[in-house]
Amino acid sequence: MTAAAPTLSHLDWLEAEAIHILREVAGQCANPVLLFSGGKDSLVLLRLAEKAFRPGRFPFPLLHIDTGHNYEEVTAFRDRRAAELGERLIVRSLEDSIRQGRIALKSPMEARNRHQSVTLLDAIAEFGFDACIGGARRDEEKARAKERIFSFRDAFGQWDPKNQRPELWDLYNARIDAGENIRAFPISNWTELDIWQYIEREGLALPSIYFAHEREVAVRKDGALVPVTPLTPAKPGDDVQRLSVRFRTVGDITCTAPVRSTARTVAEILLETATTELTERGATRLDDQTSEASMEQRKKEGYF
Amino acid sequence: MATATLASGPDTRADLGVLRFLTCGSVDDGKSTLIGRLLYDSKAILADALQAIERTSRKRGHAEVDLSLLTDGLQAEREQGITIDVAYRYFSTGQRSFIIADAPGHEQYTRNMVTAASTADLALILVDARKGVLTQTRRHLTLAHLVGIRHLVVVVNKMDLVGYDQAVFERIRAEVLAFAGELGAEDLVFLPLSALAGDLVVERGGNLPWYGGPTLVELLESAALEDGREELPFRLSVQWVIRPHQDFRGYAGRVAAGRVKVGDALTVLPSDRRSRVKAIHLGGARLDEAVAGQSVILELEDDLDISRGDLLADAGRPPLPARSLDADLCWLSEAPSRPGGRYLLRHGSRETRAILHGTAHRLDLDSLQREPETRLAMNDIAQLSLTLQQPLSVDPYREIRATGAFILVDETTHATVAAGFIRGAE
Numbered sequence: 001m002t003a004a005a006p007t008l009s010h011l012d013w014l015e016a017e018a019i020h021i022l023r024e025v026a027g028q029c030a031n032p033v034l035l036f037s038g039g040k041d042s043l044v045l046l047r048l049a050e051k052a053f054r055p056g057r058f059p060f061p062l063l064h065i066d067t068g069h070n071y072e073e074v075t076a077f078r079d080r081r082a083a084e085l086g087e088r089l090i091v092r093s094l095e096d097s098i099r100q101g102r103i104a105l106k107s108p109m110e111a112r113n114r115h116q117s118v119t120l121l122d123a124i125a126e127f128g129f130d131a132c133i134g135g136a137r138r139d140e141e142k143a144r145a146k147e148r149i150f151s152f153r154d155a156f157g158q159w160d161p162k163n164q165r166p167e168l169w170d171l172y173n174a175r176i177d178a179g180e181n182i183r184a185f186p187i188s189n190w191t192e193l194d195i196w197q198y199i200e201r202e203g204l205a206l207p208s209i210y211f212a213h214e215r216e217v218a219v220r221k222d223g224a225l226v227p228v229t230p231l232t233p234a235k236p237g238d239d240v241q242r243l244s245v246r247f248r249t250v251g252d253i254t255c256t257a258p259v260r261s262t263a264r265t266v267a268e269i270l271l272e273t274a275t276t277e278l279t280e281r282g283a284t285r286l287d288d289q290t291s292e293a294s295m296e297q298r299k300k301e302g303y304f
Numbered sequence: 305m306a307t308a309t310l311a312s313g314p315d316t317r318a319d320l321g322v323l324r325f326l327t328c329g330s331v332d333d334g335k336s337t338l339i340g341r342l343l344y345d346s347k348a349i350l351a352d353a354l355q356a357i358e359r360t361s362r363k364r365g366h367a368e369v370d371l372s373l374l375t376d377g378l379q380a381e382r383e384q385g386i387t388i389d390v391a392y393r394y395f396s397t398g399q400r401s402f403i404i405a406d407a408p409g410h411e412q413y414t415r416n417m418v419t420a421a422s423t424a425d426l427a428l429i430l431v432d433a434r435k436g437v438l439t440q441t442r443r444h445l446t447l448a449h450l451v452g453i454r455h456l457v458v459v460v461n462k463m464d465l466v467g468y469d470q471a472v473f474e475r476i477r478a479e480v481l482a483f484a485g486e487l488g489a490e491d492l493v494f495l496p497l498s499a500l501a502g503d504l505v506v507e508r509g510g511n512l513p514w515y516g517g518p519t520l521v522e523l524l525e526s527a528a529l530e531d532g533r534e535e536l537p538f539r540l541s542v543q544w545v546i547r548p549h550q551d552f553r554g555y556a557g558r559v560a561a562g563r564v565k566v567g568d569a570l571t572v573l574p575s576d577r578r579s580r581v582k583a584i585h586l587g588g589a590r591l592d593e594a595v596a597g598q599s600v601i602l603e604l605e606d607d608l609d610i611s612r613g614d615l616l617a618d619a620g621r622p623p624l625p626a627r628s629l630d631a632d633l634c635w636l637s638e639a640p641s642r643p644g645g646r647y648l649l650r651h652g653s654r655e656t657r658a659i660l661h662g663t664a665h666r667l668d669l670d671s672l673q674r675e676p677e678t679r680l681a682m683n684d685i686a687q688l689s690l691t692l693q694q695p696l697s698v699d700p701y702r703e704i705r706a707t708g709a710f711i712l713v714d715e716t717t718h719a720t721v722a723a724g725f726i727r728g729a730e
């Protein structure tokens with residue numbers, strides 16, 4: 001029994017599901033916002049939003065929580081993309097939260113990912129957002145594998161994995177009380193390979209640091225690469241080399257590591273991705289490795 | 305390590321879409337091992353994930369890598385050594401992408417399995433070859449049948465522990481078929497395998513030469529998907545109206561059943577106004593036709609007053625108008641139902657209030673008998689009627705899943721308290 005090729009390819013199916021989710025957020029929530037960092041997953045979200053709402057406007061603004069630790073190429077790209085789309089981009093920065101004393105850093109160079117929740121929750125309160133659309137995927141990490149597509153957060157922004165709403169068929173429940181929040185994840189069911197295949201199919205432009213380029217990196221004993229930047233200068237004794245690398249995720253400079261690569265096009269990245277031996281977070285997020293459960297811990301604190 | 309032959313690599317063979325399936329089994333039937341095996345053999349388990357598991361396996365004193373550790377999810381559950389909710393896993397064979405819903409078994413089993421099953425095209429029902437058909441097996445079959453999963457595959461696991469004996473397999477098959485007959489479930493497929501040794505999962509192995517059917521992965525790759533070919537009548541719930549200017553009014557939604565072509569006659573429900581399809585849009589392109597599963601924008605020839613919550617349907621084969629519903633409910637919430645209680649009912653993109661009515665007839669999953677019941681507790685499945693504040697347009701769940709399903713939401717706690725399967729309407 002061989003199946004006839006279905007009308008929808010796997011990318012068509014994932015796209016259709018994501019569009020449906022975006023439209024449900026728009027239909028059920030009064031004041032949603034789409035989190036947009038300039039990273040590849042959020043760029044895919046923007047394309048999906050175009051397919052969901054054009055020729056109309058997006059029924060939500062875009063929001064970036066800026067850690068102040070971003071690569072300039074990514075920030076510039078973020079602004080350009082929002083301008084091209086003609087949609088409103090709101091930027092709220094960790095620096096402001098630090099200045100206001102809402103975030104206390106143990107050291108100025110400390111990784112800022114986990115502090116994003118403070119600035120995000122402040123922005124949610126400032127604008128009264130009742131739903132945040134994010135580009136998280138279930139294949140990224142174990143704790144995410146059981147998170148709902150419409151994920152409920154209490155008034156403290158907390159996720160309670162033990163008390164999630166059952167999610168059946170494509171009937172999503174976005175009912176909340178004031179102060180509570182829904183996080184909606186339209187690309188929950190996508191894998192990293194799907195993302196790259198979609199970027200290729202749709203011809204999406206990406207920030208240049210996703211592609212192979214020469215960069216000074218400190219090569220750690222365990223093989224990890226740490227980019228040498230003003231925020232992360234080489235330490236004495238570091239084995240600093242100039243290597244051809246690319247980033248697989250773009251986030252806080254202090255905790256996002258590149259991988260060795262010569263892939264200069266999406267097609268070449270696809271090949272590398274398909275044959276990679278490391279899962280995405282394992283290879284590139286230095287802060288996640290501390291504990292297997294660290295993501296779950298951070299999510300409980302309101303991290304995206 | 306050689307990386308050239310990864311199954312998930314770019315591939316020139318036909319893209320066979322996405323198949324969603326769930327795995328059901330009693331504790332220790334080998335569900336986690338089987339999922340781990342699928343992920344492992346399809347090379348979706350990458351090196352560092354494996355290393356972490358290896359470390360954990362060693363810490364727990366296991367000699368070999370325990371593949372079931374791959375599907376454990378949250379911290380608390382890891383501490384208890386069990387999984388308690390629905391988790392989703394992904395793998396691809398290059399030809400087809402798979403989403404596995406893993407709903408583990410114990411007290412909250414019914415609720416988790418119904419949730420996982422609601423989006424599944426296929427169910428793998430595990431039976432331990434040594435234990436044969438258990439009460440649990442019958443429950444899994446009953447639930448899978450109730451939720452209307454299209455492909456039911458009974459996997460007889462641990463064949464290595466019964467010497468790969470064909471007689472054991474045949475005995476289990478006969479027993480399951482007898483029960484399936486009582487249920488009215490048809491078209492079951494049976495597959496002997498060893499999740500631990502890997503026989504008939506991805507590789508055939510040499511231990512089950514008497515079995516001539518497909519391996520598990522061959523089965524998963526070839527199962528037919530719902531894509532409008534079944535000639536179901538067209539249904540689409542309007543999610544959003546796109547009106548950028550005077551000359552464009554588009555109705556956005558996902559085709560829930562059937563297919564729709566430019567020129568087709570549609571009825572808009574509940575108003576029952578008629579029009580024809582003027583254009584179908586997807587991402588800036590115009591389509592001649594859209595099929596089940598696609599998210600599109602429809603333009604109609606006439607300017608009708610259509611908003612979110614309306615249902616567009618084949619004018620020749622419309623859904624049933626409903627003021628009250630006869631339905632099976634699966635109760636999901638820890639708080640029992642309130643007889644005569646009022647709930648929010650979500651059907652497609654429409655929401656209305658509903659009142660639970662009369663006596664519920666609770667289904668005993670073991671005897672398949674119905675007993676009268678006033679309150680539904682978590683995991684109960686019962687037939688009852690609901691009075692609707694506003695009319696809905698529905699189909700029986702057995703005929704069209706998407707327009708035959710609904711959920712109930714508690715107005716105060718906002719919890720999703722029940723899943724509903726429509727039997728009929730008045």
Ligand SMILES: Nc1nc2c(ncn2[C@@H]2O[C@H](COP(=O)(O)OP(=O)(O)O)[C@@H](O)[C@H]2O)c(=O)[nH]1
Nearest residue numbers: 331332333334335336337372461462498499500
């Ligand atoms: N001999 C044998 N043991 C198996 C097989 N499948 C699973 N097991 C073992 O059965 C036990 C329970 O398996 P597990 O996958 O954790 O079961 P689950 O509770 O259904 O997830 C483990 O010790 C597995 O190693 C099989 O095909 N053959």
